[in-house]
Structures are given as C-alpha cells and as structure tokens.
Amino acid sequence: MNQRMYFLDNLRAVIILMVVVLHVSLCYMKFAPQWWYVIDPSQSMFFTYVVMLVDVPIMPAMFFLAGYFALPSLQKHGMPRFWSGKFKRIVIPWVLGVLFLAPPSMYMILLSRGKASGYMDFWAGPFWGSMFSQSVFWFLGQLVLFYLVLSCCYRFFPSLQSPPRISRNPSPLLPLLFISVATVSFLGMNQFFRVDTWISDYYLLVFQPLRVFVYLLYFWLGVLAWKRNWFTRQGYTPRILPWLIVTVVSAVFYLTFKGMMFTRGSELPIQLGNALGFNVLAYSVLMTSTALFKAFVNSSNGFWKSFSASSYGIYLFHSLAVYYGAYYLLGLDASPFIKAPLLLLGSTLSCWVLTVALKKIKGVSGFL
Template structure:
C-alpha cells in the first residue's frame, strides 16, 4: 500500500504541473488578463477567463500538500544536515539559477511584445534587478525552500517532533472546517491591506498575501496526512461519492463569485468574505476530490506515468519562457485562440519534457537538481 500511495501522489503532481502550463497558456488568451502579464494575444476569449479562474485555485494547494506529506519522513530518514543539503540542491540552487538565467528573458517578453524601447541586455543587467524584478514561476521554489528551513528549525527546537511515528486514523470532523476557517480568515484579513491578486515581491520571497497562510496550512495538512496514515488501508481515504460532488459544487459557486467580484454592488467587506469562503472551500474540495480520484483510478506506474513523474519538475522549471515567446510568435497568425493555445500547450510541454529528459536529468550537476 505504501508503494501505491507514492505512485498516485506522484501522478497527481505530474497532472498539477500540466495544469500550471495550461494556466499560463490560457492567461495569454483570456479577457481581462493581469495588466502585467507577459504576452497577451490581441484577440481574447471569455472561455479562457473562466478556465483561468477555475484552474488557478487547486494547483498550489495541491503542490504544498504533497510537499508537506513527504517532508517529515524525509527529515526523519536523512537528518537535518542531509535534509537541508538535499533541499539546497533540489530547490534553492534551481531557484537562484531560475531567477538569474530564465526569469529575465521571460520578463523581457512584456516590454518586447509591447514595443517598448529597451533592449534585452539593458533589461537583463539593469531594469530587471530594479523596477522589473520578479521571481517568475520560481516564486514557488523560494516559498517552499523557506518552509523546509522553518520546519528544520522547529524540528531542532521541539524534540517531540523527532519521535513522531505514523498512527493511521480517520480525519476528525473538525479538521476540514478548521482548514477552511483559518484559510478564509487570513484571506479576508490580507485583503484589508492588499488588493486582490497583489504580488509581494522581494529578492528572497514572492507571494500573493491573501493566499500565503493557506499554502502554509496545506503544507501542514500534508504533514498531518502523513502522520495519520491517510490513503493507507487503516487511515483516512477520501471517498469519491463525498468529495467529487463537493468539488463540482464549490467550483460552480466559486466561478460566478470570482468573475462578479468587481461588478457586484454589495459592500466590499461582504464581497471579500464571500470570496474568501468560496475560494478556500473550493481549494480543500478540489484537493480531496483529486486525491479521491487519483488514489483509486490513477494509481499506476506505467512507463508514461514514470516518465511524467521524473520529468515534471523540469517541465515546471522550463515551460514559462517557451510559452510566452511562442505566444508572441503566434500573434501575427490568423488562427483562432483555441488553435493557438492548443499548439502552444503541446509544443511547450513537448519541448520542456524532452529537454528535461535529455539534458537536465543527464548533464553533470544538473541531474542532481532535476
């Protein structure tokens, strides 16, 4: 059962990475994209707006849950020093290299696609490190690395954590309402100080304030899930007949709430409460619904899934500049938004997958990271 559990979580992570690529392609073709988005096609489509709204929510909570699930057993098995060394090689160094080597040409697609008077060299050596600085997709690596560092500090300061063992048990009735309550409260509080979808950016960390606590909560929930043997025969196993209807229901509720947030005539604080509750309930329902499906229906280790799992990190790492520069190259083409987005998705996935398998996972030093 342990082996099967690892397979389905690896498979889920691979599909989440595909969802990230889908999200970034779709934003290039959505109506009302973020004003700072890298490349926006002149012709946009409401379908992509709806797709972005729905796909955006489950991705990172699932990623942080899976990371938390494997954190404690890895720390117990390797010890603090070896654990941090591994995370430095696998997360910290790729994060730094991503910011230095890949984020600048990715961010440069914004001024270039808008015919702004700046060249790549000037942008890379000056503007990127001042007004245009960002983490691109590598913000996830920074936040995850600092969470692992915080975990090791707590591990050293709380001796009881070193003796934690797995004791399979069912999920208590209060757990999921508590996750929603804490996440929604912090989401609402953050909106009192920052606009919705605002990005906090510093050299060491980047995140959306309203979602930060939720990601930490899902990371902790992952550790809880490991501690109490979720997905094992004796532990909690989410049921499809419960979580799939909740997944669909919360999705149906969240879509109009998010799309109508700006135009709704009700007081702002009421809109913020409704959005916070809709967002967080959709997040937990999507996580549990996906786990219920994958743990029973997508639990294999075929050649396809093994390759997807091994190369998913590299796909995440490489896809962004490929997606945005392809989107720019396709602007003059008189194709429909559906054709353009599909071709870009296939090409970016294939290129990222092949480069990861052929270079990142074989070249000296790089194969230690990927």
C-alpha cells in the same frame, strides 16, 4: 516508495501540467492582467473561466504534497543530508532561475508590446528595479522558507521525530476548522491588499499576501497527513463522490463571487464570499483529486514514470516555452481554441524532452 503511493507522484505531475494550462490560458483569456507577459488579441471567455478555476487549487496542492514528502525525508536523512539535498534540488535552481530564466520572461512584457530595447540593458536596469520578478521561481523561495520553519519545529518538537501512526478517519471538524482559518486569513489580508496583489519589493521572497499563510497551512496539512498515514492502505482516503459534489458546488459559488469582485470588490460580503469560495474549492479539489488518483491513476508504467520524473523540469522551464511560444503565435490568424492547444502541447513536450535530455548529463540530473 511503496507502489501503492505512486499516485501522489502522478498527481504532482498533473498539477504541474495544470500550471502550464494556467499560463497558456492567461495568454488567451478576456480581461487578462495588463502586465501579463503575452496577451494575444484572439481571446475567449472560456479561458477566463479556466484561469479563474485552475488558479485556485494548484498551489495549495503543491504545498500540501511538499509537506507530505518533507517530513519523512527529514526523518530518514537527518538535518544535514536533508538540507544538502534541498540546497541542490531547490535552492540552486531557485537562484539560477531568478538570475537567468526570470529576466527573459519579464523581457517578454516589453518585447510582445514592441517596447523592448537591448536585453542586456534590460537585465542590468529595469529588471532589478520596477520590473523585478522571480517568475515561476517564487514557489521555490516560499518552499525554502517553509522547509526552514519545518526544520526549526523538528528540532524543538520531538513529536515530529516519531514515525507516523495509524489514524482513523479525521473528524469532520478538521476540514471545517481548516477552511475557516484559511478563509479568515485570506479575508483579513484582503482588507489591506487587493486579491491578486504580488509583493516583490524584498527580492528574496516574492509572494501574494492573501495566499501566503494559506499556503503555509496546506504545507502543514501535508505534514499532518503523513504523520496520520493518510492515503496509505491502513489510513484515511477521502471519499470521491461527496468531495466531488462539494467541488462542483464550490466552483459555481466561487465563480459567482469572483465575478462580482471586479465591480464590488470593496464590499465586505463579496470579499467574504470570494474568500470562502476560494478556500472550500481549494480544499475540496485536493481531497477529490487524491481520492481519484489513488483509485484510478496508481500506475508506474513507462508513461507515468517518465512524466512524473520530468515534471519538476517542466515546471522550471515551461515559462519561457509558453511566453515565447505565445509571442510567435501572435502572427497566426487563428482561433484561440487552435492556438492554446498548440501552445500547451508544444511547450509541455519541448520541456519534457529537454528535461529527459538534461537528466542524462552527468552532474545535472541531481538538480532535476
């Protein structure tokens, strides 16, 4: 990759770090979901606000970057080699993760509440029934689905097979149209499902019905961005200050309506405010972060090179480090402002070191 584009790899690595921040914060927030893996009695509203804000932009940005990098890979390697690479790097970790890493994550729900029996009995029974979950590996399943959609479109739409073209700044109507469509999708699904509903009945695909189409939109926005040469020297780069202002305003707007969803979530105006706030915040954070990283974090030094190269492994392994680390910290009589940083630092570093070590093993590095 051209050196001036390293900032996108660095951004992806920081987004994955924010996934770890989200999962750590869920352990110490007030009003945590009752099913969350480990709920520490040391809690603070600070972590509740962290969860509410961080939860919004991270996965849209992940799917956007996946789309941005997918089309050039498909054009460069062709369909067979593209899918050979995705099978090794996405499909196999997805399957192995669901079979061997998701079950101990779900087992922690019982273990942390003193209700656990033998692990193998849990794996053979409840895990494949009422407690089935793909844990963090749901992202890989949806990614495979989106790659399939892209591959079908690639075969039938020759415009996707052509190289990117130089673009002028996109029309102001693009973000307005994009946010409007995403908001309508989010709000429409909210008429049938609660905001934080997960559907895992189909085993193969685990998803949030309010967000799945939004994520598909971001994936295709990433494809469009690459086709239009966004973020290159000749192409479009968002302006930092305007989008930063939109980010701050939309964060306040979203927190206001998200808070009202707990008591007035059945009211259509509240649902609309929540949907609009979610989608404006997600889009503005994406624009702000890409502009900031291009301007200030366009580095390929030793730290960023290692962190970026290890970020996928951190994503794959961090859930066990976070949940079991939080479980052992239950016995520590300390403030959540001590526990949470310890857990974040310990889980991130341990997964980073583990990934670096595994990448040195012949035959393993290709999966990470």
